Amino acid sequence: MNEDYRGILADGLWRNNVAFVQILALCPLMAVTTTATNGLGMGLATTGVLLASNVVIASCRDLISQEVRIPVFVLLIAALVSLADMAINAWLHELYKVLGLFIPLIVVNCSVLGRAEVFASKQPVLASAVDGLAMGLGYTAALMLLGGCREILGSATLFAHASLLLGDGFAFLETTLIPEYKGFLLMLLPPGGFLVLGFLLAGKRAAERRWEQRAAGRGKAATEVQQSPFTV
């Protein structure tokens, strides 16, 4: 049982990462990842919705008939997204001003409905919760990585406006790498998002191939070749 959860975690964080392997949810990915902070905020909001929707859908999976499952999922997810939208507007109003447009759009985020259909409608509540959390965190990490790369290249800062999201205690995160940087506008526009995503995908695949080769080299004597570094 313990092994199963570890597998679910590894799937969400790396092996089946929403952004880098499933290539889902690209619309918010391109739109909000102009800074690492925006990526973090958007990722956490999505994680919350994913976790809640997976739990709710897994707990009523026996009540929902097969024929109407998609509309029911959409309604449940929409209700949860509305809650998240209002919560962020109330408690993180400054962040809401930046992300505002994209929070309601989590409802059409294909990864949320995707996890509901693929995982939560077939698995018990606890496993679904772990899956939602893992997928959300994996997506958050991807958003932050992408946002960080674009922010460094585009405006030479990192975690700008982090205090708006995390409170004044985290103002130390806000770094300016090159003062008086003129800005590389293309990186902040959607083409820059696609370019950085492409290079990150290439980097991930190159890293995986290297690990596989290394594991194969090491595992010549052993009988089994491990697939992923997370299950070693």
Add this chain to the structure above:
Amino acid sequence: MSMFPTSAPHAHAPDSVPRIMGLVLLAVAPATLYGIILFGWPALNLLLVTVLACLLCEAACLRLAGHAVRPFLLDGSALLTGVLLALSLPPWAPWWIGAVGGFFAIVIGKQVFGGIGQNIFNPAMLARVALLVSFPVEMTLWLEPHPLFSSHAPGVLEGLAITFGGIPNIDAVSGATILGRIRTELGMARELGQILPGHYQAGTAALGWTGGSLGETSDLLALFGGLWLLWRRVFTWHVPVAMLATVLVLAGGLHLLNPERFASPAVHLLSGGLMLGAFFIATDPVTSPTTKLGQLIFGAGCGAFVYIIRTWGGYPEGVAFAVVLMNAATPLIDHYVRPRIYGRTWRGRSRPVPEHAKRPPVGSGEAE
């Protein structure tokens, strides 16, 4: 089916990639030299930085991809991309413009698609567009000519300071290009009759004694280089003629309708990068259609976009945008404009065999 080696005569193709690239480099050399003479040492520095960045990126990518580095690096394609990119840059741009541009052209414009012959967009123009969108200030710093060894030209050390030190030369006289001036002043509701006198003479514009990108100012040198390439059959006349004719017709027609609002065809043909683009950029065999009709459509599209962007668009000059846009349309053009297969109708069915040519069918077992 068995395959036999075919017997003589064989068609011989002496044109290799290095030879073609060498010819194009030779053809573009006069315009390059003229640009360096016109804008002095900083222009030469920028050219060297851009070419070096292209070669370094090419070598690094080839290594990463596991290809042989030497033959591909020495085929001249990266060198030509670097030269064409440098020719499209403002001559006194800082070194990092050339370096970022070279990276963008080779890595993102060419190597991610699989290297030479695989790219969708013209690498040099893609890099120019990316630079223009990202660094509008540096990419629109146009200078009046500061010819080499003249009294107000920067010396070697000053040139290095301009390119690498980021020190703006306060003595330099900058000014809008003629296309930029037309755009700005038309925007202020002035008429061409008031704008052009004193700023524009067709003769100087054609010779290139004017502000602009490193290699775009002398349209006559670009034209001669292009015509020489045409004569050497490096490319056919279809793309450049279609492009220039479209601009001529559009500019001529609208100029006749309202000469105070629309500049004359001479202004359009002899300003900006049109000649350079028509002969050296749009004719890139990789990113333009393969059929003659397709090339005519491609050239006409480039010309139309150049005129539309110059006249109604957001930028004063649009050769790079026009070429990149039509590059994107090239697969579509190639899809719809296909040559008729020999012996078949346009729809691909076999053509009826004339009575006199009919023979008894050849048995399948006859050929071994």
